Structures are given as C-alpha cells and as structure tokens.
Amino acid sequence: MEENKMLKKxxxxxxxxxxxxxxxxxxxxxxxxxxxxxxxxxxxxASDCYIxxxxxxxxxxxxxxxxxxxxxxxxxxxxSAVEDQMHKMxxxxxxxxxxxxxxxxxxxxxxxxxxxxDKKVFFTNSGTESNEASIKFAKSFTKRPQFIGFIGGFHGRxxxxxxxxxxxxxxxxxxxxxxxxxxxxxxxxxxxNPFGIDGYEDPENLTGAVVDYLKDYVLDRxxxxxxxxxxxxxxxxxxxxxxxxxxxxxxxxxxxAHEYGMLxxxxxxxxxxGRTGYFFASEYFGIDPDIMSLAKSIASGIPMGxxxxxxxxxxxxxxxxxxxxxxxxxxxxxxxxxxxxxxxxKMVENSNKMGFYLNKRLRELQEKYPSIGDVRGLGLMQAxxxxxxxxxxxxxxxxxxxxxxxxxxxxxILLGAGESAIRFIPPLIIREEQxxxxxxxxxxxxxxxx
Ligand SMILES: Cc1ncc(COP(=O)(O)O)c(C=O)c1O
Numbered sequence: 110m111e112e113n114k115m116l117k118k119x120x121x122x123x124x125x126x127x128x129x130x131x132x133x134x135x136x137x138x139x140x141x142x143x144x145x146x147x148x149x150x151x152x153x154x155a156s157d158c159y160i161x162x163x164x165x166x167x168x169x170x171x172x173x174x175x176x177x178x179x180x181x182x183x184x185x186x187x188x189s190a191v192e193d194q195m196h197k198m199x200x201x202x203x204x205x206x207x208x209x210x211x212x213x214x215x216x217x218x219x220x221x222x223x224x225x226x227d228k229k230v231f232f233t234n235s236g237t238e239s240n241e242a243s244i245k246f247a248k249s250f251t252k253r254p255q256f257i258g259f260i261g262g263f264h265g266r267x268x269x270x271x272x273x274x275x276x277x278x279x280x281x282x283x284x285x286x287x288x289x290x291x292x293x294x295x296x297x298x299x300x301x302n303p304f305g306i307d308g309y310e311d312p313e314n315l316t317g318a319v320v321d322y323l324k325d326y327v328l329d330r331x332x333x334x335x336x337x338x339x340x341x342x343x344x345x346x347x348x349x350x351x352x353x354x355x356x357x358x359x360x361x362x363x364x365x366a367h368e369y370g371m372l373x374x375x376x377x378x379x380x381x382x383g384r385t386g387y388f389f390a391s392e393y394f395g396i397d398p399d400i401m402s403l404a405k406s407i408a409s410g411i412p413m414g415x416x417x418x419x420x421x422x423x424x425x426x427x428x429x430x431x432x433x434x435x436x437x438x439x440x441x442x443x444x445x446x447x448x449x450x451x452x453x454x455k456m457v458e459n460s461n462k463m464g465f466y467l468n469k470r471l472r473e474l475q476e477k478y479p480s481i482g483d484v485r486g487l488g489l490m491q492a493x494x495x496x497x498x499x500x501x502x503x504x505x506x507x508x509x510x511x512x513x514x515x516x517x518x519x520x521x522i523l524l525g526a527g528e529s530a531i532r533f534i535p536p537l538i539i540r541e542e543q544x545x546x547x548x549x550x551x552x553x554x555x556x557x558x559x
Contacts, residue, residue: 114154114156115156115157116154116155116156116157116159116160116161116167117157117159118159118167118546119159119167119168119169119519119520119521119546120165120166120167120520121166121167121518121519121520122164122165122166123164123165123166125149125166125517125518126149126150126151126162126164127162127163127164127165127166128164129151129163129164130149130150130151130162130163130164131149133151133163134149134151147513147524147525148513148514148517148522149517150162150168150517150522151163151164154183155170155178155182155183156181156182156183157181157182157183157536157538158170158181158182158535158536158538158539158543159182160182160522166520167520168517168520168521168522169520169521169522169535169543169546169547169550170182170522170535170536171521171522171523171524171533171534171535171547172522172523172524172532172534173406173534173535173536174410175379175405175524175534176347176379176380176384176405176406176490176534177405177406177409177410178406178409178410178536179382179383179384179406179409179447179451179456179536179537180406180409180447180450180451180454180456180536180537180538181536181537181538182536184409184446184450186446186449186450187409187443187446187447187450190442190443190445190446191411191439191442191443191446193442194210194438194439194441194442195439197438198438199437199438199439200434200437200438201438202433203232203435203436203437203438203441204431204432204433204435204436205431208438210438210441210442210445211232211436211438211441213441213445214230214232214436214440214441214442214444214445215229215230215232215436217444217445217448217449218230218403218407218415218417218444218448219417221388221389221448221452222389222397222401222417223388223389223391223392223396223397224396224397225397225419227419227420227421228417228418228419228420229417229418229420229423230415230416230417231246231415231416231417231418231430231435232413232414232415232435232436232437232440232441233404233413233414233415233416233432233435234412234413234414234432234434234435234437234440235265235404235412235414236264236265236270236376236378236379236402236403236404236405236414237264237265237266237267237270237271238265238267238404238414238432238435239376239378239402239403239404239414239415239416240264240265240269240270240273240341240376240378240402240416241265241267241269241270242402242416242430243341243374243376243400243401243402243416243418244256244269244270244288244338244339244341244374245424245429245430246372246400246416246418246422246423246424247338247339247372247374247399247400247422248338249424249425249429250338250372250421250422250425251338251339251370251371251372253335253336253337253338253371254290254336254338255290255291255292255332255336255337255338256272256273256290256291256292256337256338256339256340256341257291257292257293257294257323257327257332257337257339257340257341257371258272258273258275258291258292258293258294258340258341258342259275259293259294259295259296259341259342259343259346260275260293260294260295260296260303261275261276261296261298261346261349261350261352261527262274262275262276262293262296262341262342262343262346262349262376263275263276263343263346263347263348263349264341264343264376264378264402265378266280268284268287268288269287269288271284271287271288272287272288272289272290272291273291273341275293275349276346276348276349276350276527277348290336292327292332294319294322294323294327295318295319295322296319296342296346296349296352296354297312297315297316297318297319297354297355297358298346298352298354299312299315299353299354299355300352300482300483300485300494300502301502302315302318304318312355312356312357312358313355313357315354315355315358316354316355316357316358316361319358319362320361320362320365323362323365324365328369334369334370334371335369335370337369337371338371338372339366339371339372339373339374339399339400340362340363340365340366340371340372340373340374341374341376342359342362342373342374342375342376343375343376343377343378343379343380344359344375344376344377344380344385344389344390344391344393344394345379345380345385345390345486345487345490346527347378347379347380347526347532348379348526348527349526349527350492350494350526350527350528350529350530351485351486351490351491351492351526351527351530351532352485352527353485353486353487356393356394356395357394357395358394359373359375359391359394359395359396360394360395360396363396363398372399372400372422373396373398373399373400374398374399374400374401374402375389375390375391375396375398375400375401375402376401376402377389377390377391377401377402377403378402378403378404378405378414379405379490380490381403381405381406381407382403382405382406382407382447382448382451383406383451383456383457383460383488383489383537384406384460384488384489384490384534384537385460385464385487385488385489385490386457386460386461386464386487386488386489387457387461387487387488388451388457389401390487393487397419399418399419399422400416400417400418400419400422401416401417402414402415402416403415403416403417406447407444407447408440408441408443408444408447409443409446409447410443411437411439411440411443411444412434412437412440413437413440413441413443413444414435451537454538456537456538457537459537459538459539460488460489460537461488463489463535463537463539463540463541463544464486464487464488464489464490464491466541466544467486467489467491467533467544468484468486468491470544470545470548471484471491471493471533471548472484474493474548474551474552474555475493477552478555478559479498479499480495480496480505480508480555480559481493481494481495481496481555482494482495482496482499482502483496483502486533489533489534489535489537489539490532490534491532491533491534492526492530492531492532492533493530493531493533494527494529494530495508495509495512495529495530495531496529504528504529505529506528506529508529508555508558508559509525509529509530509531510525511554511558512531512551512554512555512558513525513531515553515554515557515558516550516551516554519550519553519554520550521546521547521550521551521554523551533547535547
C-alpha cells in the first residue's frame with residue numbers, strides 16, 4: 110500500500126485550477142448532479158492540515174471538510190482502527206443485530222457528553238438524519254406535533270430538517286410542503302440584532318426580547334404551547350453566518366421550553382467534537398440538552414451521525430425508528446478513535462488556545478480594514494463579516510467572495526457562511542505558525558480586493 114507522504118507547507122506550482130483539476134471538474138459536471146460546489150479544489154491526498162490536489166499543489170485547509178476533519182488528515186490511530194475493523198467485518202445492520210463496537214462507540218460518546226451520563230444513542234449517517242431522529246424522539250415522547258426553530262438556522266435538507274432550515278430561501282425553492290408545524294422565531298444575533306432597536310445588542314435585553322417574542326407573538330397568538338414538542342437550535346448558528354448568541358441565551362430558552370413541557374434539542378452537528386474549545390458548545394452555554402444531534406466530525410469523515418437523548422426520552426417501543434447503516438462498524442471504529450485522539454492529544458485545549466490566537470489575529474485585520482465589520486466565534490469556530498460600512502452593517506458579499514477566491518489562488522482553503530462572512534475552521538491540531546501563514550494570505554487577499 111502506498112504510504113501517504115507528509116505534507117508540510119503550501120506549494121502552488123500551476124495556475125489554479127491546474128490542467129488535471131480542470132479535466133476532473135469538467136467530468137464532474139457531466140456525471141454528478143448539481144449541488145453546492147464552492148471552490149475548484151480537486152483533492153487527491155491530505156495530511157496534517159494540508160490537502161494536495163491532482164496537479165501537486167498543496168493547500169492549507171481552513172475548512173476541515175466543513176468542520177469534519179477536526180483531528181487533522183491521515184491520523185494514523187484512526188487509520189489502524191478502521192483497518193483492523195475492516196479485516197474483521199464492516200457491516201451487520203446495527204439496528205437489527207448486535208455487535209460490541211456499536212456499544213463501545215455509544216458508551217465513548219456518552220462519556221464525553223455534558224451533564225448526566227443517563228443517555229442513549231441512536232446512530233445515523235449524516236447531520237440531517239440525526240435531526241430527523243431527534244425530531245422523532247421529541248414527537249414520540251411528548252405526543253405533540255409542532256416545533257419552534259430559528260430564523261438563520263441550518264439543520265439539513267431532508268424534509269423534516271429542511272422545515273427547520275432557514276438560512277437561505279433557495280434551500281426551499283420547489284420543495285414545499287415540508288414537514289408541517291415548524292414555526293420560526295428570531296435568533297439572538299448580537300451584531301445585527303433582529304429587533305432593530307438600539308440597546309437590544311445588550312445580551313440580557315436581546316435574550317429577553319427573543320423570549321418575549323416567543324411567548325407574546327407565537328405561543329399566545331397562534332401556536333398553543335401544549336402542541337409544541339420541542340425547540341431545535343444550533344448553539345452557534347453555522348451556515349447562517351457563525352452567529353454566537355449571548356452566553357445565557359440557550360439556558361433561558363431551555364428553561365422556557367421546560368416551563369411548557371417542551372424538549373430542548375441542540376444541533377451540535379457543526380459545533381461538536383472540540384470545535385468551539387469545548388467538547389460540545391452546550392458546555393459553554395451551561396446546558397445539558399434533552400436531545401443532541403451530531404454528525405460531521407463524530408467519525409472524522411467516515412459517514413456517521415447520532416441523536417443522543419436523555420434515557421427517559423428513548424422510544425417507548427420497537428419499530429418507531431430504524432435504519433440500515435447507522436452504527437456501521439467502520440464508522441464506530443472511526444468514532445472511538447476520534448474521541449481517543451481528541452482526548453489524548455488535548456485537541457479541545459488546542460482549539461481553545463489557538464482559537465484565542467486566531468481571534469486576536471483577525472481583530473488585528475479588522476483594525477486595518479474597516480470592511481471587516483465583525484469578528485466573532487468560539488474556539489476554532491471563528492468568522493469575519495464583510496460590510497459595506499460599519500454603521501449600516503450592510504452585507505458585502507462581493508468582497509467576501511473575492512477574498513475567498515484570492516486566498517484559494519494563494520493556497521488557503523476558506524468557506525463562506527451566511528451572507529457576507531468567511532468562516533475559519535481549521536483542524537484542531539493547527540499550530541500558531543500555520544495560523545500566521547493563513548493570516549498573511551488573508552491580509553494580502555483583502556488588500557488586493559479593496
Ligand atoms: C448545524 C448543522 N446541522 C445539520 C447539518 C446537516 O448535515 P449533513 O450535511 O451531514 O446532512 C449541517 C451541515 O452543514 C449543520 O451545519
């Protein structure tokens with residue numbers, strides 16, 4: 110077997126995309142259905158925080174395959190765990206039969222969850238499926254049909270999750286009717302406060318305004334509280350623009366949910382597994398959610414997801430939910446190895462430390478470039494938001510897109526979020542000198558595009 114060579118620095122030796130890359134991109138558009146491609150990176154191998162393309166160019170990756178490769182690329186512990194399992198067996202339908210590695214993976218997961226250990230895991234294969242399972246847990250426990258979601262939220266694209274997704278109208282075009290009974294309320298966005306009233310940027314006021322909105326405008330007027338199964342939220346809105354709500358926002362919302370007998374569901378698909386400098390962002394917000402949806406980095410890119418419930422909310426009988434691939438043996442091996450690596454290599458700590466450093470460097474750029482209206486984030490989940498001017502905070506999407514494009518040409522992979530933000534989500538093993546390299550590229554890219 111060919112060993113993966115260690116990639117150590119950015120190397121750009123062709124115009125981008127290079128000739129082999131262009132060829133594959135053309136074939137891709139011939140054979141693959143249209144989806145959401147953003148940058149013309151044609152990857153062929155990766156290690157550490159670098160990705161090599163088919164033309165031999167090496168990129169520094171600040172996207173982590175959308176917050177999935179948290180432990181970095183080609184982690185040797187994960188490779189041997191998956192390889193070992195592969196030689197033994199890789200599939201037996203974990204929902205219908207029994208095998209130990211699925212139990213071990215569930216236990217490992219519960220052991221790193223916030224709050225009580227009295228929890229149960231339902232394994233899925235993606236984020237959207239995890240939310241579908243979470244929705245079913247909430248409906249089947251409460252026997253209630255409706256839900257509350259947040260404007261700006263992203264929860265996936267299947268018909269249940271899509272009903273909650275509210276970050277871009279295109280996601281819904283042609284697809285109505287989705288799951289009925291989901292009602293959206295404003296999210297507590299401290300930068301562009303949705304109530305448009307001065308003073309509402311204050312965290313207490315902002316949280317109170319969302320609570321009042323839910324009570325006075327939704328529950329009192331058209332959605333009877335006793336018909337609502339749960340509130341589904343991302344701790345930090347991801348696709349919606351990396352919006353970090355006030356620290357006590359979720360605690361207050363969860364208290365409100367419980368006052369009315371609703372469950373509080375946290376979608377930690379993007380924020381989980383050390384991304385925010387906590388194992389789960391729920392810890393930062395001081396809550397132990399009733400249900401948590403996970404995916405992305407749970408098995409470092411071997412497809413896997415999970416919905417985890419407090420045991421009392423488990424399905425009351427067999428047959429209410431199931432699937433074929435959930436708890437796949439390779440995914441379980443990868444998930445256990447991922448959790449081991451995050452713990453033993455102190456990646457949560459590094460996420461916290463490097464997150465502070467990255468935030469500081471981004472703030473330095475904000476001082477230099479007034480077009481950066483906001484710098485926000487937690488741990489290694491950081492973003493900058495480009496605006497037309499600091500007062501109006503109007504989205505500067507064009508500048509954002511151009512900066513991403515220029516950075517790519519210099520060897521840095523970045524992803525957008527929301528209308529005008531760039532997210533910075535490198536693997537959690539990132540080092541200071543790599544952040545410095547990224548910031549130098551970013552600085553030059555902004556300069557070039559003003
Ligand atoms: C918070 C959140 N939930 C759910 C999803 C959907 O996950 P998947 O694409 O694996 O279905 C995403 C994907 O970006 C996400 O960020």
